[in-house]
Amino acid sequence: MSSKEYILVTGGAGYIGSHTVIELINNGYDVIIVDNLCNSNYDSVARVEYIVKRPVKFYDVDLRDTSKLSEVFSSHKIKGVIHFAALKAVGESTKIPLEYYDNNVTGTISLLTVMKNHGVKTIVFSSSATVYGDATRFENMIPIPEHCPNDPTNPYGKTKYMIENIIKDIHGSDNSWRAAILRYFNPIGAHPSGLIGEDPLGIPNNLLPFLAQVAIGKREKLFVFGNDYNSHDGTPIRDYIHVVDLAKGHIAALNYLRNLNEKDGLYREWNLGTGKGSTVFDVYNAFCKAVGKKLPFEVAGRRDGDVLDLTANPTRANSELKWKAELSIDEACKDLWKWTTENPSGFRIENYQWKLFNDSEKVDYDSRLHTVRMKDLEVSFANYGALIQCIRYKNKALINCFCGIEKYKSPSNPLFGSTVGRYANRISNGEISLGGQTFKLDKNENNKNTLHGGTNGFHRQMFLGPVVKGHESCITVEFTLLDKDGNGGFPADLVTTVKYTVRSNSIDIEYESFIDENSQVDETAVNLTNHTYWNLGEEKAIDGTYLKTATNEYLEVDSDSLLPTGSIAEYPKDLTKGITLTNDIKLDNCFVVSKNIQSIDTREEPLKQIAELSNPNTKIHLRVKTTEPSFQIYTSDQTNIPPFGSRSGISFEPCRFIDAINSKEFANQVTLKKGSVYGSKTSFEIL
Ligand code: NAD
Incomplete structure (x- = not known):
């Protein structure tokens, strides 16, 4: 085994993982990616290597395969883990909940077991704002702070909630563990190089990937679900964060954990958002500006479960992690448009x-x-x-x-x-x-x-x-x-x-x-x-x-x-x-x-x-x-x-x-x- 120390990134071939691997390498870390490619493509890893101009170790391993995962830990010195690997589609999770619990929860239990067996006790976990559920049910919880009570409303969100609690309990049993729970708001955009971005498999669930498909003619029009909310233009407000800012949040969290006093452990949650809400039409207008034309849309009725405003309160991450989202939705739209026009079918190329x-x-x-x-x-x-x-x-x-x-x-x-x-x-x-x-x-x-x-x-x-x-x-x-x-x-x-x-x-x-x-x-x-x-x-x-x-x-x-x-x-x-x-x-x-x-x-x-x-x-x-x-x-x-x-x-x-x-x-x-x-x-x- 070489003396080199690595950060192991689960799900590093995926959308947020691949952007984070670039930031890790730019910040001097050596990285190993573990991904079973169930929702990604090795070509994203190849493009990450192309961008950073150096090879990145990659293992095609399902986290639930504890013995294969253990081999990866045995062959390298691993000093910490950033854990992205998960199934992530809210709608799908309501249809195939067992697969979600198995993949996300069982996968994480396998990962944590291997980490424990190898004495690796530093983890940054990809959680989600979905753990809060409908934060508008409280009077004073918008923008949403970390102490907002959790009540996820779908199986996907519940897997995140369960995993947070599993990690909390492990830390409770052995307080030398260091765990950063990062609750993301709405990641958008792509790498400014145009080489990596979200691979649009199937019908996108999120606003911007859907709009991007409208812009390249794959979908006819955008459906705006409700324009009778109490916002400046009647559409709901969310907190959109550029994926590169989000990726940088992981480096900040990792550095924070590594800089703790030698004997100290930690379990702590941080919101990663901008703190600035944007409506559906704000995002629509920013994207139309990037594309250079107005895109077709139709206002449809409100969607079940949608609420007016889910904006983050990111002050804890701003002050403790010394991290702040810097990029605007205009920049995210510009980068997404570059990625979309240069890779209209994502990483899949016919022939x-x-x-x-x-x-x-x-x-x-x-x-x-x-x-x-x-x-x-x-x-x-x-x-x-x-x-x-x-x-x-x-x-x-x-x-x-x-x-x-x-x-x-x-x-x-x-x-x-x-x-x-x-x-x-x-x-x-x-x-x-x-x-x-x-x-x-x-x-x-x-x-x-x-x-x-x-x-x-x-x-x-x-x-x-x-x-x-x-x-x-x-x-x-x-x-x-x-x-x-x-x-x-x-x-x-x-x-x-x-x-x-x-x-x-x-x-x-x-x-x-x-x-x-x-x-x-x-x-x-x-x-x-x-x-x-x-x-x-x-x-x-x-x-x-x-x-x-x-x-x-x-x-x-x-x-x-x-x-x-x-x-x-x-x-x-x-x-x-x-x-x-x-x-x-x-x-x-x-x-x-x-x-x-x-x-x-x-x-x-x-x-x-x-x-x-x-x-x-x-x-x-x-x-x-x-x-x-x-x-x-x-x-x-x-x-x-x-x-x-x-x-x-x-x-x-x-x-x-x-x-x-x-x-x-x-x-x-x-x-x-x-x-x-x-x-x-x-x-x-x-x-
Ligand atoms: P993604 O699907 O692009 O990436 C996830 C990666 O994990 C994929 O490459 C997939 O192949 C891999 N993976 C899944 N199950 C695995 C398993 N059992 N073993 C090994 N690899 C496995 O998703 P993303 O958008 O990059 O999301 C990354 C993380 O961030 C996820 O945990 C997701 O729940 C969380 N998150 C995402 C969003 C979002 O809007 N994208 C918002 C909040 C939280």
């Missing part, structure tokens, strides 16, 4: 699926294989190296690939489909000079040069994400990586995103890199490409395939060191006229599209066609386009990883000039300074 991509029995969510299908084209990507694992067109595999991850990790893998970085191709003598300082890199090529970023280049790193978005005609799959300062000897923390766009007959690759704002070092060298080995024929051999390039000029290299001599030469066979590949045409050369570049971000340049490939038997045709100034072509003459041997594939690797960083003339192609952005685009079209 996209993922599965685990590992050979061992061990379930490893970091290593996943993501498949996108667009008509005749099927493309799979893996987190490992953000690689393109498979491209199938009309059911024919077009690239060399392995079925399991182990072969990708083999030293003889010629980087099939991988992202190559932080610096593709060679760096002479494994050395670069930046800002007057020399950096010694991994010399992984015969102890002389650095090749493809060294021994732990991008092709060997587990990328985070992906964020998958899209619609019928186009799906994007976006991975990210924070490559730490010093990895392979390279200076500066570098953030890179690899974005694939799949359409029915093309795969585009877009790279973007920048130096992280927290990096201590503010200059580095970057050169990114992809190593997909194409084979458009039926056999595991490329000979007989037709190749044509847009240029015949290439960077001349020294035959021993394979480093550029400084000259640009004409390739002996004119590839611009088109040739049929034969065994004697051994290509491993960097062809020149343009002598230099205007900006380190070449995405501003037009995509130029650089090569085409076609096979006379399968009649499949490939066009390669890029914004890059050069591209390496490699006919895989050194490949030897059965069943793939020499000449089993041909790669086109758009990139910057070989060893540009050590050339006065071309160093601008690859020198990245803090504040600037490196970028490029490449497109593979299949016909």
Whole structure:
């Protein structure tokens, strides 16, 4: 067991849990998520990782499975628990109360038992304002204080009430327990990144998720239940709190518990609300403002059980936890609208699926294989190296690939489909000079040069994400990586995103890199490409395939060191006229599209066609386009990883000039300074 101490978050894949995990990590906590995904999707965890740029441990465990839960506690040092996992729909709870009591109460008893057995006695519990029931039954309880008597009116609320009492009794029996009971009012909004939010499964019960569905045309109109209440516009008043504010309340509570005197325990309830009530029409107007138009609504009769005003009194949390809700309903509506428009079906994307991509029995969510299908084209990507694992067109595999991850990790893998970085191709003598300082890199090529970023280049790193978005005609799959300062000897923390766009007959690759704002070092060298080995024929051999390039000029290299001599030469066979590949045409050369570049971000340049490939038997045709100034072509003459041997594939690797960083003339192609952005685009079209 490592000495790292974790906060275990149950239900961390869900709406509030995922936002809280981000805040925990931003506040320096290490997190483990336990979630059985019964009302969520692993993709929310992948997106959390994408946002925080680091992996988060995840266990697909039902809390009621006490022995599996116990294994999680045995394998990690856990210093506290934030307990979100529950079923939460009030209406549903009246229909299937047994499931609610079993899941919420039995699940919590299992969790508390495991915590007790492992000596973990700190818990922050997600309770709800529903425990108060109708607080308007008293004269002076609006805004609602924590001492308002409890009287939940539905099975869901009763599970929360029971759990609060179970935790209170445990604290009563052993007062070294530290328990924060957080009673939420109405959480709304989404993460400002637009990457996570409430996944709208079925018909939403809450006002804003329902309105969001009206706005994107999934529902016809909003029903306003009653406009004859005693409020400024006749609609009922509730306390809406931005989910990010709510998430921050958990950090405040956790810190409060951790800062208690060493021997002190505690059981205490805190309301998490804004203290400011808003009517249904206030929220409706704020959301219409975010959307930019008036949305249809109809005033229906009052709903049974609804009351005028359920606003929180949050002064206890404000003064004791030093926490205060800061975001407005306008901000929540803006964030919700961003989340909704960018993810109209939540985390579910038609034509996209993922599965685990590992050979061992061990379930490893970091290593996943993501498949996108667009008509005749099927493309799979893996987190490992953000690689393109498979491209199938009309059911024919077009690239060399392995079925399991182990072969990708083999030293003889010629980087099939991988992202190559932080610096593709060679760096002479494994050395670069930046800002007057020399950096010694991994010399992984015969102890002389650095090749493809060294021994732990991008092709060997587990990328985070992906964020998958899209619609019928186009799906994007976006991975990210924070490559730490010093990895392979390279200076500066570098953030890179690899974005694939799949359409029915093309795969585009877009790279973007920048130096992280927290990096201590503010200059580095970057050169990114992809190593997909194409084979458009039926056999595991490329000979007989037709190749044509847009240029015949290439960077001349020294035959021993394979480093550029400084000259640009004409390739002996004119590839611009088109040739049929034969065994004697051994290509491993960097062809020149343009002598230099205007900006380190070449995405501003037009995509130029650089090569085409076609096979006379399968009649499949490939066009390669890029914004890059050069591209390496490699006919895989050194490949030897059965069943793939020499000449089993041909790669086109758009990139910057070989060893540009050590050339006065071309160093601008690859020198990245803090504040600037490196970028490029490449497109593979299949016909
Ligand atoms: P959510 O459904 O999005 O998240 C709950 C998560 O718990 C889901 O990911 C689900 O898969 C998981 N889960 C459920 N039962 C589980 C089990 N037995 N084992 C493991 N995982 C399990 O809900 P949310 O809106 O994020 O709510 C989180 C918590 O906050 C819940 O306890 C809820 O009752 C409470 N709460 C929510 C609201 C609200 O309006 N969203 C208001 C007050 C209180």
